[in-house]
Amino acid sequence: MDNKRITIALAGNPNSGKTTIFNNLTGSRQHVGNYPGVTVEKKEGFRCFKDQELLIVDLPGTYSLTAYSPEEVVARNFVVQDNPDVVVDIIDASNLERNLYLATQLLELEIPMVLALNMADVAESWGIKINDELLAQKLGVSVVRTVGSRNQGMEELLEIAVTKKARSGSCNINYGVDIEGALEKLEPLLAVAHQELKFPKRWLALKLLENDKDIIEHVKKISGGEATVRTAAEARAALQKKLGEDPEMLIADLRYRFIGVLCREIVIAKNTDAVTISDKIDKVLTNRALGLPLFLGMMWLVFNLVFTLGAFPQGWLEKGVELLGSWFGQNLAEGDLKSLIVDGVIGGVGGVIVFLPNILLLFFAIALLEGTGYMARAAFIMDRVMHKVGLHGKSFIPLLLGFGCSVPAIMGARTLENPRDRLVTILVTPLMSCSARLPVYTVLISAFFGEHIAGNVLFSIYLLGIVLAIVMARIFRSVFFTGSTEPFVMELPPYRIPTLRSIVTHMWERSVLYVQKAGTIILAISIIVWFLTNYPSEVQYSKDYEGLVAQSKTAFTVQVDEEIAQPLKITNIEEHLAFQAVVTKISKVEEDFKAKSENLQEGSPELDALKSEKEISLRKIQTVESALYGPASRYTELKGKLDDNKDKLDKEQTGEKLAQSYAGRAGKVIEPIIAPVGFDWKMGVGLFAAFAAKEVLVSTLGTIYSVGAADENSIPLKEALALDPAFNPLVAYSLMVFVLIYSPCLPTIAVIKRETNSWKWAIFSSVYSTMLAWVIAFIVYQGGKLMGFGG
């Protein structure tokens, strides 16, 4: 059994579906690194097939094999010098001509090849019929039909690789008498170069005629190379003079001509209607007047959906967490361990896990937009705006990815060739509110804003992020990095219907990551926050709480005795069954009323209706129990006051304990800095902890309020927030604004450092954004107060 590892290299245009096929072949067993000496990403994966070990290399997507970009050089060097057993060129069947441009160049490298005719389904739906047998014959290599998005054709590809049936093929392009003549003269001179550099002689000769900088440099270093290069340069000049055009262009033209002839032979039918449909859609979506409003409308729709649709499963998760908390609360022995589990773990992690539905919906929307090809259109639509700040529409794509997570977004900025554009984009990307901040917004909006404006508030925050990103890009561009805008060329994929499979896979991966994050870093930080808010536990209180509680209890007993027990001649009022029964009935009516009227406005018809209902129920009890009703009513009243008082004192007590805990004291220290933007120490602690991950703000507040909860029952965080006098809608909005803008989380800072290769920019991004956050939150808060919004 042949145990040697077989290497398969995947080549192809960007957008040809190469990455999908790579993922199909390697699953999750991938490794990403760098090619030595360059910033080009090296993607490899492993796979077992028929007892053979396969190494699959995903070469960078390229349109050609010139020396104009490091990606192309890396690809062609790998193919010839690293000796892959087979090169699979992935061809977008719906875009044959341009894809074959690369194929012919690969064929000229004379290596074992297979053509994967990918997206065969799309081509078919467009009525494009390709005679793949004829294509295989003409080019001398196997052609396999694949549909990467449906995982079809993978086995055939692997089969050919494993059985070593790949041939080197040939595409004998006749470059015309003059060029062929020059090639004939140069080839013998390149024998040594061929030995050393491994490229075929004919190919080397062609490159010299094309003035390929990379090859020229390498040939010069070989003995005799200088002379060869000079001969080639002379030939070039002669050709230029005779044919009136740069040989490079001539060669390219002839390639396309060859391809044109080839295509006419192998493409049987062609229905241009489908192309026009894509164009028609584009005419609307990229329309000068409609494009931008449509885009913003789309965004608005997405955020509203995330909020409203997400609310239902979110509610179920909340109930689940509540039940879990109550169960533990009742079944564990009193003490610190119980508090750790109920307040720290369940309060913290539970607070974050409930937002999984919202996160999933957000990523669903992003996957949908990307899969249909609309994301690329966003680059065109926003190009106008980007241009005004000195960037390209191309910069907008990483920014859009930032709505999911800043980390891949910042890595996506690699597509920007200009280092200045890239840096500005990287610095501005974290302002595009990432998904980790969504739980923060959701909990604050649910707590302080009505259902009908919830979606709009959310949209306003995201919009603010976009606006700030654009403004800061402008500022950075003009202050730090000046210069004219560069030209750019970018291909847009056709519109297509994304497969359910790809979207579901994407969502599943994200949910796994989210739960992982919750169960690891968020859990750990929740535990730490619990410790910091629960200790020191021996606190010096300002009042003698226990004494006060005992006092009011005694006062209650005395009053009840005087007003009720003695006149009725009852000795033990607490044990008097008949009396307590009436009390219970009355209490129930009052509790019902309170529960139902919680969210109703004063003076509203619903409230009045409930009030009359209550009266009716009470009258009923009175008629039945006429003797005991009056006293029972009074008893209920007094008991109510006692309970309220006890609650108040308990709250004060835990509040004091909380404020004197380590977290509280630390929070108090920074309170002067954050007070002008409306925050108190609790938010300060949360903001600080959220450096590790933005969701931690929610889990930290969850733990703090849980620890500070006066009673046994766990209430959802949003209710606890609503009850806190330090909070009101204005403070909530100010907090959301601050969270939107301030320092990106540590993983993001680390990525910035890696992508910019300097700690300077990483730290700068953290510092500038925090300062900016403070300024804007200040404006929002103080401005809001002036306009009378504060609570």
Add this chain to the structure above:
Amino acid sequence: MEKIILGLIGVAAIYFVVRNLWKEAKGEVKCACSHSGCSNSDENKKGCCDK
């Protein structure tokens, strides 16, 4: 007894957080993305065809 359990949990949590932050600073980013370009240092399980 309870104090010991609590102490252990606390120390474990602190250790976890610090180690995580250190790893992130060094560059082994906890990948919160599933996009191309993610430097997920997966161990390449060689010898998958163990006979």
Add this chain to the structure above:
Amino acid sequence: MPLTMANPHKELHITAIHSSQDMRMRLCNMGITAGIPVRVISRSPSSLLVGVRDTRIMLDFKTAHQIHVQ
């Protein structure tokens, strides 16, 4: 006339590309060469979206201006 002044939706042919050698090769790699049909799908003050050889390419205004069609 330059591509930037062309009417959208009309099928035109590229007559010449007046860009630097580098840019011409870049365009060529993407499929844009002299002599082929091209149509303008959409335009904005800063860029153009054109259709060539079965694909859609977005060009910045200046580059598009250097491509002549008729």
